[in-house]
Amino acid sequence: MASVVGCLGDAGSSSTPSVTYRHRYQRSGLDAAPNDAGVEMGLWEDEGIDVKFATSNGSQQAVKSVAQGNDTFGNAEISAVLRQMQEESSIRIIGQVIDPMxxxxxxxxxxxxxxxxxxxxxxxxxxxxxxxxxxxxxxxxxxxxxxxxxxxxxxxxxxxxxxxxxxxxxxxxxxxxxxxxxxxxxxxxxxxxxxxxxENLGVALITRQSVIDDQSETVNRFVRGWLQAHKKFATDLDGVIDVYRDKVPQFDEELARETVGPIYASRVPDPDIGTSKGKGWTSTDQLETTLSVFQDAGLLEETRPVEEYYTNEYIEGNQELAVETAEAYYEQLEDNYDVGPNYV
CATH class of the missing domain: 3.40.190.10 (Periplasmic binding protein-like II)
Known part of the structure; x- marks a missing residue:
């Protein structure tokens, strides 16, 4: 697909769109750090969008908040996303956040x-x-x-x-x-x-189909800021932690830094995908495998055609940035971390 996403939807609007982004858990370790840093460092603002980031008490709560229209975007374990989609089809996956941890x-x-x-x-x-x-x-x-x-x-x-x-x-x-x-x-x-x-997928980035239909350029701006925030996590870890430190009660920075290697490795797909499609890409084959695994485990009663669950439109439309983001993680892993072949 050509990179035309930025030309869609409400691109001509002079006002700055304001959206909410719901995280799946309370802040712990470094999991939410890229999102808080993205807001505080103005990375979404640079893309022309105002993002209010908030936490929740679990993936199910985050998914329902997006599905019910209380939040524009969210991230959640794909198990909760798929179970919600069994009940109704308004939720759509627009990117992969992390591999299962x-x-x-x-x-x-x-x-x-x-x-x-x-x-x-x-x-x-x-x-x-x-x-x-x-x-x-x-x-x-x-x-x-x-x-x-x-x-x-x-x-x-x-x-x-x-x-x-x-x-x-x-x-x-x-x-x-x-x-x-x-x-x-x-x-x-x-x-x-x-x-x-x-070989299942992990945490997904989500919104509603109506947001994609009615606010395509807002979704595009959000995805660009999201990619910029994750890129910053790889290229300026100290700066991200400086922003994040005061947001986490009893933050154990030493312990958090010990987890950086596997966390970095979980933030990007296999290099064959990451260097061609980029961070955030949802693999059709891996989603099909995930659906099968969840059915076999008794976590899903039925599935739909795989294309009804997700769109790669906004990752494709920002492919250069998505690949740059993935490559920033691969570079850090190669130069600074020894996480082993199980992670990447």
Whole structure:
């Protein structure tokens, strides 16, 4: 597709469009940092759009807020996005934010070095969301038997304590921060990454179809600012942290910096895609795989034709910037971080 997005919709308007952008969780670690920095550093303003960024208490809440028209844009785990789209079709994916960052985290003492090692162990999981069912789907796909795993529920924030106190052998959780905390306390760690087995997508950038139809240029400006914000996260980490530091209660900067390598790696697709299509590109094949995985895990009852879920229009229309953004991350990873082949 030619780069004509900037010529569509309300491009002739002299007023600055104002939109809201809803994040899937409260601020923790560096996850929300690019968005806060994008607002505070005026990166969306430079693209001619006023963005008000706010947090929420989970992906489901963020998706519903966008679907109900309370927010213009949002980001959420794709499991919550797809479940919402089963109920009604107003939500559309307009970009990929990060690859899945969930894994089965354990200390070295637990001896869980492969998926088969999960059998006979006690695994802690959240009583909500998709990570528990997806981990069992990954175990089964890897040749294991979920019936041979004992699970127990945990609440967010309790993961590392459960492992250090020996109340669980492993936890299914967001792994960069869990690993950093465990290692800071002197524990060696092992991680089984769910997406290595399932090849599923992670967090998606979303809006409503009506916004795409009626405010195409506003969507274009938002996507450009979003790309600029993520590029800044790769090229000026210190500046982003300076902006972000005071926004996070009890911000542990040392711990957060320990997670930068895997976080950077999660922000871009495979280099074959990133260097040709750029950051934010949604792969048709990977979305089809994700839909299949979620159905097999009992997280989706039905699916639609894949093209009804997303559009790459705004990434295609800003391909040069999208590729520049991806390449900034690849350069940082190559020069400064050793995250291993599981991440990129």
């Amino acid at each position: 969930a894994g089965v985290v354990s200390t070295e003492e637990a001896g869980i070095e492969s998926w088969a090692d999960m059998e006979g162990k006690t695994i802690a999981q959240y009583p909500f969301g998709a990570t528990g069912p997806l981990a069992m789907a990954a175990l089964e796909k890897a040749g294991g038997n979920p019936d041979n795993v004992e699970t127990r529920n945990m609440q967010p924030g309790s993961e590392e304590a459960l492992l250090m106190e020996g109340k669980a052998d492993a936890a299914i959780t967001y792994f960069p921060q869990a690993v950093a905390r465990l290692e800071k306390n002197g524990y060696g760690t092992n991680v089984l990454i769910l997406s290595d087995v399932l």
